[in-house]
Amino acid sequence: MYLPLPTPQEMAAWDKRSMDDFDLRPELLMENASREAFSQIKHRFADLAGRSALLFAGPGNNGGDAFALARHLWISGVKVMTLHSKRLKEYDGASGYHLSVLRKLEVPYAHLSEYNFDFIRDVDIIVDGLLGTGFTGELRQDYVDWIKSINKMGEKAYVISLDIPSGIDGITGEPSPVAVRADDTVAFEEAKLGLMQPEAREYVGCLSIKKIGIPQSIKHDSPPEHYVLDVDILDRLVIPRRTMHKGEGGHVLVLGGSQALSGAAVLTCLGALRAGAGLVTLACPADLARQIRCGWPEIMTIPLGEGFDWRREMFSQLKDELPRFDSVVVGPGMGRDDDTRAFFCDYLENVHQRTLFDADALYFLAGDDSLMQRISRSSEVILTPHPGEMARFFHVSAAQINQERSRFVREFSEKYNVNLVLKGASTLISGVDRHFYISPFATSNLAVGGSGDVLAGIIGSLMAQSLSTLDAASLGVYWHGLAGKDLENTYPFRGNLAREIADILPGVLARYKGKKVGDRVFFFC
Ligand SMILES: NC(=O)C1=CN([C@@H]2O[C@H](COP(=O)(O)OP(=O)(O)OC[C@H]3O[C@@H](n4cnc5c(N)ncnc54)[C@H](OP(=O)(O)O)[C@@H]3O)[C@@H](O)[C@H]2O)[C@@H](O)CC1
């Protein structure tokens, strides 16, 4: 359901405890790592004998992984050349051990700085073992040059990165300033946080996670802060009983819509219905409700007051009805004028405990900290801003939010302690459980007006179906992402409508629920 995403520091701590507490030798972990990478290469090349491989071995243990892998390739009849970044006598520890075995086998090697890439004709396999989780800061110039050489040769050759493409920051996922573009990345034990950031996406290729023998108890005792959502989160949705009645599907109330933006509220209702809510009611100004009722018979309405505009006094009409709903989504297309704000403030005085705040509700909340104080520290509410909406809370630009998504999400969570979904490529969720959950999906098919409204409806629907708010957010984000990913097949150049995201929800659930994907991170290819 959630795969751990350790930072390089968290990974190093696990590594150290494996040695200190369990006497697991680093040579052994390195051997396991290299065997996993080797089996990935065998998976790609049916017949390895006679192939050629160029292995780049950096100064640390990532380089040691490459030395051990060179041995497996050599024994399988591959023509191997191992290129090392520092002088042979400087390698010690586990890397030194695997290098010494390699030398006894008389596997060819050369110092990277003395090697002339112009002599390379065709090479089948390039192994990137330059830098792993010990990489920090900006690449030194010699590494920039080596990485560029790998990428140039990689236009024709197969490139496999060990643990993480060299040059990718293990936390932010950014190339610093360049990085290896891999066909495959084999992450050892767990995927590192940086691998799941959108910035790393075009470098990682197909990502697989291979266990190398770190004891479970270590990971259990020191869990990481970040996780990536996995396909089996769909198992949270059970096959409905044949005899169920619509009341058991949950009843969602949507508060939204205005004359200019009635579509947003409709899309939220549609998202909720397609995500299985038994009943969906839209409460909005009376004339708007009448219009919407004509085109959407599945959506029930509560016409408030009269006309098309929100008014404070409309809330008194709604107040006593609130308890009959299982969840409330407030904000889509609601508008931002003072009367709407007054209505919203009255709603906050009587807030339904399971409320999702989106769109214009976030605008009001971001503009007045006293409003945020009314909902802070509630585990049942959730906010679903896009970067622009998040930016208002911090008085920064959307671009600044995108540059440091994790930091802003962390600050927000620490200040208000509510569940938060920061939308965008690789949507980030922070829960009141103090963990962070990342969506594996980054697809342009979700970058369309109304997509966020649909997501609000999906999460609202799941909240009404008795999932915890955090589970509803995680499952909703995954399901929405899956639908977007699926739309790539039909609309590789985009052009899908937001309503189509909603419409295919039941179908993608039926197709992907229960799907086994082995060690591979689903769709991360
Ligand atoms: N976790 C585990 O259980 C297991 C982990 N394993 C493997 O170990 C890897 C982590 O190994 P690690 O810690 O030795 O780090 P790693 O990235 O190889 O090298 C760090 C060196 O890089 C250099 N360097 C740093 N920044 C730089 C820069 N900006 N520009 C240029 N150079 C820079 C710097 O060296 P310097 O040249 O400065 O002395 C630094 O010392 C991990 O990813 C996995 O593959 C497996 O063996 C199985 C068990």
Ligand SMILES: [K+]
């Ligand atoms: K690497």
